[in-house]
Amino acid sequence: DGGITQSPKYLFRKEGQNVTLSCEQNLNHDAMYWYRQDPGQGLRLIYYSQIVNDFQKGDIAEGYSVSREKKESFPLTVTSAQKNPTAFYLCASREGRDSYEQYFGPGTRLTVT
Amino acid sequence: GEDVEQSLFLSVREGDSSVINCTYTDSSSTYLYWYKQEPGAGLQLLTYIFSNMDMKQDQRLTVLLNKKDKHLSLRIADTQTGDSAIYFCAQLHSGGYQKVTFGIGTKLQVIP
Numbered sequence: 001d002g003g004i005t006q007s008p009k010y011l012f013r014k015e016g017q018n019v020t021l022s023c024e025q026n027l028n029h030d031a032m033y034w035y036r037q038d039p040g041q042g043l044r045l046i047y048y049s050q051i052v053n054d055f056q057k058g059d060i061a062e063g064y065s066v067s068r069e070k071k072e073s074f075p076l077t078v079t080s081a082q083k084n085p086t087a088f089y090l091c092a093s094r095e096g097r098d099s100y101e102q103y104f105g106p107g108t109r110l111t112v113t
Numbered sequence: 114g115e116d117v118e119q120s121l122f123l124s125v126r127e128g129d130s131s132v133i134n135c136t137y138t139d140s141s142s143t144y145l146y147w148y149k150q151e152p153g154a155g156l157q158l159l160t161y162i163f164s165n166m167d168m169k170q171d172q173r174l175t176v177l178l179n180k181k182d183k184h185l186s187l188r189i190a191d192t193q194t195g196d197s198a199i200y201f202c203a204q205l206h207s208g209g210y211q212k213v214t215f216g217i218g219t220k221l222q223v224i225p
Binding site for chain 1: 154157
């Protein structure tokens, strides 16, 4: 049963703490993406990775960090430097350069108080 | 520019057709997409169109692409209450790092 998993579905943290969101895919996809979704703002790209050990900043990378040590995993760390971390975070993957379809995980809702 | 713009809200009666519109700015986009998001869930790819096509039909869904005006539309025929969701327009950019940018999403409300 292939797909993208994100865990946990809901995450609560205190302000000032770093938190890492998990994203795993068993689709053998090369490219992986992290988006943030806020009400009324659609999806905004945080980071993306086209291949293992390589990643690029998206439009709103400040306060976030990622790693891509394995093809199937692309964890996102929300650091204490991120001013408004409460949001719905979506991970996605795509097979490669010639592939048109981007598959999404179910998302993680992060609440920071 | 890489923006994708779409209206925020659309309300239709069950059984009518829905038309959701989108404009994009990157003329070099290779693929344009329509995604559906139900509450609290991830995004589901509904349909896509390659940039050298004008129209694509897939059961109740019709996608129209006007490259000259950079305008994309999604028509849902015989709209059902299960079609109520947020619909996102997106474009796949060409170039070294192929990223996808999304519109703000159009919330479709289907009235029984």
